[in-house]
């Protein structure tokens with residue numbers, strides 16, 4: 476069967492060259508006579524893979540030398556606990572902005588370890604906007620300040636990072652890491668599950684400034700302590716070896732595309748094409764506030780939701796799959812991460828146009 480146009484929010488479409496390379500190397504990696512899956516994580520060949528994965532990531536993301544890059548397991552969801560366990564050590568206080576289901580989960584988890592202040596929330600309108608922040612409401616002696624840079628479910632993103640002064644900024648960047656330039660120096664810690672913009676599920680990348688290591692709460696399990704992973708080059712235990720290898724292939728592919736700035740230009744154009752059609756449509760409309768719209772996840776509905784099911788059905792029949800919105804929002808959502816080409820987005824727009832003409 477032909478490959479489909481896959482708009483899944485995650486795990487999601489990977490660049491085809493990445494899958495083909497993995498296929499080519501599946502049985503015999505670099506003349507070792509074995510698969511990457513079958514290698515010791517401490518073998519020379521595997522060490523070369525993880526080192527080059529980290530190197531490529533550092534280069535793409537321009538990670539300064541005083542930051543560690545960790546390849547962990549447990550998904551972004553484990554970071555909801557690891558962040559407070561490791562950083563909530565001085566004053567046991569943290570500020571959070573609540574911009575969706577993921578922030579909400581992060582807040583609940585952090586509240587188990589210290590005092591959490593939600594400085595702003597967009598819950599009142601189903602998280603369809605990014606709330607305005609008032610620095611006067613920030614906790615001056617917070618151990619850190621947490622945001623979700625891109626809200627996968629609601630299709631919003633921070634256009635501007637909050638100015639937290641001397642308070643460490645922490646970002647859940649799961650759904651927009653490497654989609655556009657971020658100045659790592661503005662953050663003390665960044666985390667991102669791999670399955671949206673970087674690879675397969677099973678790897679979570681953490682970028683953490685070195686001075687933040689070594690102060691974990693006393694009861695922190697060793698596997699949850701960043702320092703143990705940092706001191707052991709992400710080999711405190713067996714890392715997700717194959718998932719890291721897939722990240723390496725994705726980073727190589729991204730570098731071939733010209734890196735983050737080049738892909739960002741394409742991402743902006745993809746989002747523009749799709750939003751422009753939706754904004755001018757008599758049938759479809761977007762659900763996120765215009766000024767806060769994500770360039771990665773585009774939620775939309777048909778008028779009064781009347782034709783949502785029909786649209787999803789017809790779209791799937793034409794090879795446009797995984798367009799159903801999150802179960803908490805309904806409607807549709809097109810996730811157009813790095814691996815989705817402009818051509819694929821144009822094909823989707825053409826299909827939506829046809830659907831619209833047939834139904835108005």
Ligand SMILES: *Cc1c(COP(=O)(O)O)cnc(C)c1O
Nearest residue numbers: 550551552577627647649650668
């Ligand atoms: C998907 C996602 C998560 C959860 O990731 P898991 O790997 O399933 O734990 C957290 N935050 C954001 C922003 C996400 O998009």
